[in-house]
Amino acid sequence: MSVEAVVFDIGNVLIEWQPERYYDRVIGEQRRRAMFAEVDLHGMNDLVDQGHHFTDTIYHWAEKYPQWRDEVRMWHDNWIELAAPAIPHSVRLQQALRAKGIPVFALTNFGVQNFDYATTVYPFLNEFDRQYVSGRMKTVKPHVPIYEMVEADCGVPPHALLFADDRIDNIETARARGWQTHHFQGPQGWADRLVTEGLLSPDEAT
Incomplete structure (x- = not known):
């Protein structure tokens, strides 16, 4: 898919x-x-x-x-x-995807005030096409409503979303809704998955 x-x-x-x-x-x-x-x-x-x-x-x-x-x-x-440090390889992957015109969203369990603070320290948090922040949405992963809200807002069918998260319970809810998923255990594995999906070339995924 x-x-x-x-x-x-x-x-x-x-x-x-x-x-x-x-x-x-x-x-x-x-x-x-x-x-x-x-x-x-x-x-x-x-x-x-x-x-x-x-x-x-x-x-x-x-x-x-x-x-x-x-x-x-x-x-x-x-x-x-x-909340430190940044994971540089993951940040490069986010930026490489956006450079190719691929929509990139954040879906995160994060408070309102500390997320706003984090964006001043980590500018790449401002570079998502859409930010889905649990504190703003008043619901958290892995509960179904936050996934429903993403689907309703983003306009992309569930089967066309590829979601990376380090927590398997968050992944399982997404998978049950038909999302494509990647259990994040390190940036190299995520890079390899993006290459396998044809979203980035090996050079772009370094």
């Missing part, structure tokens, strides 16, 4: 997202493990992805755990250090 548009997840596809790595570096692995066992930081982040206010949500969460207040606030205050 021919591909009419390519859909990129962002976290761990275009930008590394490894909060545990940040905390291991800043407070040490032992303290990080203790904090993550006690404080549901990923649950907190899920609220932001669903559209809750970035600052208000994290600062409120921090007050619930006074013994970890400063560390929880780091998720907000030093957020760009958690």
Whole structure:
């Protein structure tokens, strides 16, 4: 089946997202493990992805755990250090596709305020033909409604979308809706898939 548009997840596809790595570096692995066992930081982040206010949500969460207040606030205050670095090869693939006139969309679980902030640090986030950001849409992957909203908006039939995501549950929902999918495990595999689909030449995919 021919591909009419390519859909990129962002976290761990275009930008590394490894909060545990940040905390291991800043407070040490032992303290990080203790904090993550006690404080549901990923649950907190899920609220932001669903559209809750970035600052208000994290600062409120921090007050619930006074013994970890400063560390929880780091998720907000030093957020760009958690969402780093960019994955250069993936960024080149995004830009190569657009240079050939192939529509490129983002479909990402991301909060409103921190996505806007990220676009000032990573200019390539402004280079999508369409941005589907969960915080704006008030629904997240892997739940069906966000995929339905993409289909209704983009004008491309599901079977003509090629979607790369690092999380298999997000891939499975897309596949069940008829999307073509790629489980992202590194940029070289994604590059190879784009070449196999005839979207990029081997030179363009380097």
